Amino acid sequence: MDYPKSVPSVGLVNGKFVDENPVNGTPGSLIPAAWGNSITDEVVNVVKAAGLVPDEADLGQLLLSIQKISQSDSAKYALDTGASGTYVASYAPALKALVDGVVLCFKAQNGNTGASTFSPNGLTAAPIVGAAHSALQGGEIVANGDVWVQWNSSIGTGSWVLIDSTGGAFQVANASKSQHAVALGQLAGAIGTTAPQFDSSLKLVTTAFLARSGKQLSGVVPFTGALTGGASHVGGFLYGWSATANSYSLPNTVSLAIPVGAVITLANFGSNSMAIVPQGTDKTQTPSLPATSSSFTLVSGASAEFTHVGSGTWFITGNAVNSSSADFAASIGLSGYQKLGSWIIQWGTASAIAAGGSLTVAYPLTFPNAALMTLPGNSAAVGSTANTCTVGVKYGGASQCTFYANGTVGSPNVPWIAIGY
Structure with missing residues (x-):
């Protein structure tokens, strides 16, 4: 709408209405009925569009109507009538041209499986791109989800930028700073920096950090x-x-x-x-x-x-x-012992037993519980390798045993071994 410039003799001055000036004898501007009706009709249409009944005495209806229409945002919401990946919606009043920054919302009838387009009110379909300004890949729009798009004429030959899509995945650009969101594709390669060795924070763990922390050999x-x-x-x-x-x-x-x-x-x-x-x-x-x-x-x-x-x-x-370990302690020598957990093996030599006599020998280590057996070896006289007599053993408790030489050729040496626990 505009001032009634096309009406002959309307009396506009500098394109605007003026009052009559009796002193100077200049007439005032005319108010054509057609123009007055058009002004009134436009205001009434706004009131009706807000769901109100026009009231001549109510001077606040226009403001209230504008507020209600703005709050409902119904002019920017429509149902999708297209197919998967090709979204179509009709808005009232209809969009006749696209202006950078215009935001529209539609309820998707189908989800997308790849690159997608959007056409409002029969306008030429244009690509829908994500926040990274890349074509959609699939899953960003779901059936019955609400989708918000914004027109940007500078992306390609013009594109709808996906601002939000309830239930759908959200596209982001590759992160390059510490507070950026990370794109899934970045995780397949090197990303970020490896935290210092022994770091116990909640930072992202890299394979290099695992190796240095001992989760696998670091070298x-x-x-x-x-x-x-x-x-x-x-x-x-x-x-x-x-x-x-x-x-x-x-x-x-x-x-x-x-x-x-x-x-x-x-x-x-x-x-x-x-x-x-x-x-x-x-x-x-x-x-x-x-x-x-x-x-x-x-x-x-x-x-x-x-x-x-x-x-x-x-x-x-x-x-x-x-x-x-105390459980595997040992004393190695001509006489000694070896612990094997709870078992103990001891050995030594009963030297120069008098012929027909006996000799009591103390074990190198007292058995904690009992000596189970003590076995003598081949006996020989001192300085000789010939067998001289038979030898018997008498149990003497956990700390000792007694050897008996049954023979007449004297002073046999008797090696022995004992087992106990």
Whole structure:
């Protein structure tokens, strides 16, 4: 609508109405009936569109009508009548041209399975793109979902940008900053940065972080001679292999901030024993012995896991602890013993038993419960390998036994072996 410029002699001044001026004798502008009716009809149409009944005495109807129409937004909502991927909707009043920024909503009749288009009021169908300005891939629109699109003439030759779609997936551009949403396609390749070693936050875990945290071997380190442990050895497998003596100093848990649960695996492939030495105030501990700052001996062919259990203590597990465990303690010599868990094997020699006499021998270690049997070996006189007599054994409790020489040729030596628990 506009001022009645086409009406002859309407009397507009500078395109606007003016009042009559009796002093100057200038007439006022005319108000044509057609123009007055058109103004009134436009206002009445707005009132009716808002669902109100026009009332001549109500001077607030136009404002109320505009507010109601704006709140209902019914002019921008329609039902889809197209097919999957080709969405069509008719709005009232009808859209005659597209303007950048216009937002429309439609209720989808079908979901999409790939690239899609939208045509309102018979206008040329244009692509629907996601927030990344890329064609839809499928699943962004679902049947009976409400879909909001916004026209952008600068994307391609003009596209509808999917602002929201209830029940559908949402397309995002690839993340490039710390607060960006991540696209699924990015997860197939490298993304972000690996968190620092021992990080315990809720950051995204990468395979590199897993390796450094000991979830898989972080590396394999062969060495010869003396090697000082570092934080990079955590989660790794290290082995000494030279013919000369090797040694390894465990990482300093204080200066290197080694966390509880850190694990290092060590193996001795060399021909000599390997000394494993704690650093600083750190200690090592086996299942049956108290924590100690002394070195742990890893014998040739043995391996062990060293786990930091807190307070600077490295707990040792693996086959290497058998030799240091009280359950597998041993005293090796001409007489001695070997513990095998609850079982104990002991051995020795009853020397120079007088012919026809006896000799009581104390076991190297008192059996905790009982000696089950003591067996004598071949007996011979001192300095001779010839058998001289038969030998008997008398049980003497858990700490000793007595040997008897039944013969006349004197002073036999009797090797023996005992088993108990």
